[in-house]
Amino acid sequence: MVGEIMNWSRAKTILIASFLLLNMILGFQLWSTNRSNQTGVSSDPSSTVEDLNRALRNKNIRLTDELPSDPPKLKVITVKYDDSIKPGEEKTLKTPIYMSALLGKGASKEVQSLSEIPNFAMYQLDSAISREGIYVFSQLYAKIPIFDVMVELNEKNGEITSYRQAFVEVESEVEQTEQKMISAQLAVRSLVDNYLSDGSIITEVRLGYHGQPYNSQTQPMYPHWRVTIDNGDIYYLQAFNGAVEKGAGLTPFGLKGEGETSAASSASGAKNTPKK
Numbered sequence: 001m002v003g004e005i006m007n008w009s010r011a012k013t014i015l016i017a018s019f020l021l022l023n024m025i026l027g028f029q030l031w032s033t034n035r036s037n038q039t040g041v042s043s044d045p046s047s048t049v050e051d052l053n054r055a056l057r058n059k060n061i062r063l064t065d066e067l068p069s070d071p072p073k074l075k076v077i078t079v080k081y082d083d084s085i086k087p088g089e090e091k092t093l094k095t096p097i098y099m100s101a102l103l104g105k106g107a108s109k110e111v112q113s114l115s116e117i118p119n120f121a122m123y124q125l126d127s128a129i130s131r132e133g134i135y136v137f138s139q140l141y142a143k144i145p146i147f148d149v150m151v152e153l154n155e156k157n158g159e160i161t162s163y164r165q166a167f168v169e170v171e172s173e174v175e176q177t178e179q180k181m182i183s184a185q186l187a188v189r190s191l192v193d194n195y196l197s198d199g200s201i202i203t204e205v206r207l208g209y210h211g212q213p214y215n216s217q218t219q220p221m222y223p224h225w226r227v228t229i230d231n232g233d234i235y236y237l238q239a240f241n242g243a244v245e246k247g248a249g250l251t252p253f254g255l256k257g258e259g260e261t262s263a264a265s266s267a268s269g270a271k272n273t274p275k276k
Contacts, residue, residue, distance in 0.1 A: 090164050205226070223239040
């Protein structure tokens with residue numbers, strides 16, 4: 001009798017252990033399958049493009065810009081503003097620049113290098129945020145625009161007569177493990193699903209550096225996708241974590257001229273509320 005009880009107790013222990021082992025195996029298989037499926041969806045470019053096109057059609061949103069398929073891998077950079085240059089100060093050119101020469105192909109860089117504007121050859125025309133009478137040039141770092149650091153040229157009768165400028169020195173790239181960047185397709189899809197109104201027109205999607213508006217000479221800049229809408233709205237989507245920010249983007253952030261307030265700077269720091 002005692003032997004039968006011991007055998008049953010042993011059998012029960014083995015049975016329970018077998019069930020636990022089976023549950024662990026099934027759980028691991030389920031986790032592996034889900035992980036594999038998720039990885040397959042996120043790494044399949046054709047699936048991402050199809051999903052984006054479907055989302056655009058559902059909200060009747062037009063995308064007029066070609067999205068980059070293989071963007072460069074970027075890191076966070078640290079920049080220091082040149083305190084000898086005051087972004088809010090308008091300076092008059094001794095020798096006006098003809099706008100036609102500045103915008104002409106091939107000649108623009110030569111004109112920029114000969115200009116009175118300090119380091120002007122390090123800037124590139126940013127037509128997406130230029131407006132009537134004001135041409136905006138963004139400073140470049142390794143051929144990538146720093147959206148918040150720019151030269152604004154004031155045009156009258158076809159001539160550039162004055163300008164405002166911000167300039168930074170890139171002190172370093174922040175030491176970090178390489179992070180996978182969000183693709184342009186996924187960035188636009190996020191905005192389409194959560195922020196953009198039906199019938200919107202996306203005019204430009206561009207990768208560059210952007211930072212928060214701190215009143216500090218030294219600041220970090222993170223890779224962002226900048227998405228421009230035809231009504232003038234600009235969205236910045238952080239290329240590492242997908243955080244979305246809405247801003248005007250027309251004034252160098254974090255720094256103001258003497259006696260001036262920067263509405264664009266404060267707007268660029270405001271978080272946008274998703275569309276319901």
